[in-house]
Amino acid sequence: MLKLSGEALASAASDETIDAATVARLAREIAAARSEFEVEMAVVVGGGNIWRGTTGAGEGMDRATSDTMGMLATVVNALALQDAIEREGQPTRVLSAVQMAEVCEPYIRRRAIRHLEKGRVVILAAGMGSPYFTTDTPAALRAAEIEADAIMKGTHSGVDGVYSADPRVQPGAVRYEEIGFMEVVSQDLRVMDLTAITFCRDNSIPILVFDIMEPGNIRAALAGDRIGTLIS
Numbered sequence: 001m002l003k004l005s006g007e008a009l010a011s012a013a014s015d016e017t018i019d020a021a022t023v024a025r026l027a028r029e030i031a032a033a034r035s036e037f038e039v040e041m042a043v044v045v046g047g048g049n050i051w052r053g054t055t056g057a058g059e060g061m062d063r064a065t066s067d068t069m070g071m072l073a074t075v076v077n078a079l080a081l082q083d084a085i086e087r088e089g090q091p092t093r094v095l096s097a098v099q100m101a102e103v104c105e106p107y108i109r110r111r112a113i114r115h116l117e118k119g120r121v122v123i124l125a126a127g128m129g130s131p132y133f134t135t136d137t138p139a140a141l142r143a144a145e146i147e148a149d150a151i152m153k154g155t156h157s158g159v160d161g162v163y164s165a166d167p168r169v170q171p172g173a174v175r176y177e178e179i180g181f182m183e184v185v186s187q188d189l190r191v192m193d194l195t196a197i198t199f200c201r202d203n204s205i206p207i208l209v210f211d212i213m214e215p216g217n218i219r220a221a222l223a224g225d226r227i228g229t230l231i232s
Ligand code: UDP
Pocket: 004, 005, 006, 007, 045, 046, 047, 048, 049, 051, 052, 053, 054, 066, 067, 068, 069, 070, 071, 072, 073, 074, 126, 127, 128, 129, 130, 131, 132, 133, 134, 135, 136, 138
């Protein structure tokens, strides 16, 4: 299960919310890694490049409405990713937790598993279909549902793993190669939503946190290279 933030589809080099060259690069890496390792791959994509529920709520909007806008943003990103991955010759399906039959399939667990078995990259949109979550928690939930071996959580902020403190603020911070779920929680390391971390702990799903903006890292993660931080 690959978790991509919406911002991973944007680029510092352009003003676009979805940068075509960035999406194409991710799509190339996803398609190449899938065929090289013959791995079943699902992707949960966020929407933060377009809208986050907390943005509207902070300005007085109804939180549930604002979160629904965020979920719809993830569908926009999912379609961009689908288009780019299929242009690489890799079949995909977008499954949405909010039904929109004209646009994509509904999320049905058994259908997701069947698509994976057939070698399709399954792109999961609209999070869990419920407000008050970010896409980290649906990434964890769907990983459990499809019996994923691991979650690969791609970062996009230049921080290439889990650090003892924010390395952008404290240059002396050290990156952990491995860390336990409870240490992440007790040290409040804010690498992923706590709901997602505790869910992964309860269901024994390891999480590899790595820099997805570094070309070649999806392959490196699947090859077992020592990149990022493994939370287990
Ligand atoms: N969201 C939601 N329920 C979900 C998943 C997402 O309400 O199950 C909304 C929430 O408002 C969130 C937004 O969709 O802020 C975009 O997702 P996220 O913030 O996770 O995007 P990312 O930071 O990964 O780009």
